[in-house]
Amino acid sequence: MSKMLLAEFAHVHGLREAAETAIRRGYRLLDAFTPFPVESVIDRLDSRPSRVRVFMFGGGVLIAAMALGGEYYTAVFNYPYNAGGRPLNSWPAFMLVPFAIGILGAAVTGFVRFLFETGLPRLHFPLFAVEGTERASQDRFFLAIEAPETEGERRKAVDSLRGAGAVEVREVSS
Amino acid sequence: MSVTAIDDVTPVQRFTLPGGRSYEKIDELVTAPLLERAAWTWRTWWIAFAASVGLTIIFLICIVEIFTRGIGIWGLNTSVVWGFDIANYVWWIGIGNAGTLISSMLLLMRQRWRASINRFAEAMTLFAAAIAGLFPIIHLGRPIYFYWLTPYPNTMTVWPQWRSALIWDFWAILSYLLFSILFWYIGLIPDFATVRDRARHHRQRLIYGALALGWRGSARHWHVYQILHVALACLGVPLVVSLHSVVGLDFAASLMPGWSEPIFPPYFVVGAMYSGFAMVVSLTALVRWGFRLQPVITAAHFDVMAKIMLAASIIIGLSYATEWFNAWYGGERAQRSLVWFEFTGAYAPLYVAMLFCNVVAPQALWFRAVRRSIIVVFVLAIAINVGMWLERILIIWNTLSHGYTPSMWRLYLPTIWDWLTTIGSLGFFIFLFLVFVRLVPTVSMHEVRDLVAEEIEQ
Numbered sequence: 001m002s003k004m005l006l007a008e009f010a011h012v013h014g015l016r017e018a019a020e021t022a023i024r025r026g027y028r029l030l031d032a033f034t035p036f037p038v039e040s041v042i043d044r045l046d047s048r049p050s051r052v053r054v055f056m057f058g059g060g061v062l063i064a065a066m067a068l069g070g071e072y073y074t075a076v077f078n079y080p081y082n083a084g085g086r087p088l089n090s091w092p093a094f095m096l097v098p099f100a101i102g103i104l105g106a107a108v109t110g111f112v113r114f115l116f117e118t119g120l121p122r123l124h125f126p127l128f129a130v131e132g133t134e135r136a137s138q139d140r141f142f143l144a145i146e147a148p149e150t151e152g153e154r155r156k157a158v159d160s161l162r163g164a165g166a167v168e169v170r171e172v173s174s
Numbered sequence: 175m176s177v178t179a180i181d182d183v184t185p186v187q188r189f190t191l192p193g194g195r196s197y198e199k200i201d202e203l204v205t206a207p208l209l210e211r212a213a214w215t216w217r218t219w220w221i222a223f224a225a226s227v228g229l230t231i232i233f234l235i236c237i238v239e240i241f242t243r244g245i246g247i248w249g250l251n252t253s254v255v256w257g258f259d260i261a262n263y264v265w266w267i268g269i270g271n272a273g274t275l276i277s278s279m280l281l282l283m284r285q286r287w288r289a290s291i292n293r294f295a296e297a298m299t300l301f302a303a304a305i306a307g308l309f310p311i312i313h314l315g316r317p318i319y320f321y322w323l324t325p326y327p328n329t330m331t332v333w334p335q336w337r338s339a340l341i342w343d344f345w346a347i348l349s350y351l352l353f354s355i356l357f358w359y360i361g362l363i364p365d366f367a368t369v370r371d372r373a374r375h376h377r378q379r380l381i382y383g384a385l386a387l388g389w390r391g392s393a394r395h396w397h398v399y400q401i402l403h404v405a406l407a408c409l410g411v412p413l414v415v416s417l418h419s420v421v422g423l424d425f426a427a428s429l430m431p432g433w434s435e436p437i438f439p440p441y442f443v444v445g446a447m448y449s450g451f452a453m454v455v456s457l458t459a460l461v462r463w464g465f466r467l468q469p470v471i472t473a474a475h476f477d478v479m480a481k482i483m484l485a486a487s488i489i490i491g492l493s494y495a496t497e498w499f500n501a502w503y504g505g506e507r508a509q510r511s512l513v514w515f516e517f518t519g520a521y522a523p524l525y526v527a528m529l530f531c532n533v534v535a536p537q538a539l540w541f542r543a544v545r546r547s548i549i550v551v552f553v554l555a556i557a558i559n560v561g562m563w564l565e566r567i568l569i570i571w572n573t574l575s576h577g578y579t580p581s582m583w584r585l586y587l588p589t590i591w592d593w594l595t596t597i598g599s600l601g602f603f604i605f606l607f608l609v610f611v612r613l614v615p616t617v618s619m620h621e622v623r624d625l626v627a628e629e630i631e632q
Binding site for chain 1: 196201325332333334337342345346348349350352353356357364367370371372383387388389390391392393394395396397398399400401405406409412413416417420619620621623624
């Protein structure tokens with residue numbers, strides 16, 4: 001089982017500095033746990049590009065097309081009804097419903113995709129068992145890096161994290 | 175650096191006071207009412223809650239009365255076939271627009287101060303849109319058949335009439351309501367996690383933990399979260415604009431004098447933003463006072479919100495002027511006669527009051543001292559809410575009382591049920607809002623932390 005070093009910072013700039021230092025020294029950043037999004041650290045992680053927007057677009061267009069298709073089918077084929085001589089396929093008037101439903105469809109698709117990409121809901125996570133990590137949602141910033149194999153290397157990594165201002169560095173199995 | 179130096183000398187506008195400029199302080203401020211109930215005085219809350227429950231009961235009685243006796247209990251007649259019901263609907267849906275305005279439009283324009291107020295503005299949106307959705311249903315002659323608005327395979331083998339403005343309304347409100355709930359909940363996930371982690375009792379941890387979906391603040395999650403949040407904001411703007419445009423089309427799709435203008439959809443959207451913003455300002459003042467949120471909601475917030483109200487008041491004034499100009503310039507008898515009736519007819523005092531509340535009084539906001547006085551901005555916001563309600567009822571009353579055929583000219587005399595339904599719906603709104611502030615973090619903590627981090631670094 002691999003181990004990781006979890007460094008705790010009181011300030012966001014400490015986290016940013018530590019992330020920079022860790023990368024410069026060749027350590028692998030695993031993740032960060034922060035009370036608000038920290039862009040510079042997010043950019044440093046080797047995460048795959050999110051496809052939330054692609055799915056939202058697809059979901060929105062699909063739902064809108066289904067709504068428009070449904071309107072077309074019911075108004076033109078299934079129940080043709082002459083309302084004051086208007087064309088059966090009154091597509092400009094039909095656009096409003098697909099528009100509203102399409103946006104809702106995109107939002108729901110986006111949320112489902114978000115859950116899929118983040119693996120949530122996952123009510124328990126090993127990290128929660130580590131003392132102090134409950135402050136990741138409050139006022140502390142945590143940086144997780146892969147712990148080097150040898151003891152000496154590991155100590156060096158801990159020292160460099162402390163040098164960047166870590167309040168505490170814990171060794172946790174990941 | 176002294177406190178004065180931070181607040182007065184720095185060119186950057188500050189939106190937090192030194193007392194709120196730490197993460198711990200923000201968490202403490204926002205979660206204390208949820209987690210340390212015993213240490214919190216709830217007396218004012220209980221008084222307000224009791225009053226709102228009373229009004230909610232009145233609202234329910236009104237609905238039962240309408241359902242059993244029919245819409246004839248209102249002051250409707252054969253000419254003025256719409257009354258308080260539709261005015262209330264338009265007013266509430268307008269208020270229901272501002273939460274999305276604050277969350278989406280201000281997010282996209284990087285107005286970071288919105289962080290302190292967007293949560294309860296979104297809650298306001300939800301409740302107002304939900305109440306607005308009730309009005310078209312209770313206004314139906316046969317409300318038990320409201321589900322005919324939905325396309326479902328039925329033994330009558332008929333489908334909804336897709337060219338009807340009522341159908342557009344139904345889908346627009348439904349989509350908007352569900353969208354707003356989702357947007358609101360997504361914004362709440364990291365804050366539920368904060369409440370979970372600060373909770374001392376097992377039950378609180380369990381409930382808020384389940385609501386937080388196991389959020390752990392992972393940077394990878396934040397990455398996806400931000401993408402989703404901004405994408406939703408981008409979608410929210412056209413949705414909210416389309417929603418109130420559809421409400422405008424309810425009127426404009428008819429051929430009544432004063433309603434047929436192509437100006438109606440944008441005019442309704444601006445009116446919605448205006449009244450909604452005024453409601454946000456009123457609620458901000460109350461929540462700030464009730465939950466002692468002065469460190470994160472400052473006079474600077476009221477300053478910028480007042481500027482938005484001022485801009486909206488100018489646009490709404492321009493809309494009124496365009497209506498008058500078009501009536502004169504178009505030269506049609508009915509249109510001109512309607513504008514004349516607005517100023518000289520039976521409803522003229524209300525029309526003047528509306529112009530005063532919506533256009534004249536807000537001009538005081540040109541002065542910085544006025545904008546930074548919370549009490550004055552609050553009073554003006556209430557005036558704007560009243561003025562916008564008057565606008566909605568007058569759009570209906572003036573046109574329907576003064577249509578094309580003079581023999582059909584009749585006035586609307588509101589009955590006790592009109593008033594009770596209106597006041598009852600307000601009470602129901604307050605009831606929902608009071609429940610919300612007691613169960614859900616009222617301020618978006620993760621966004622305020624971000625704001626604070628920025629202000630500390632400056």
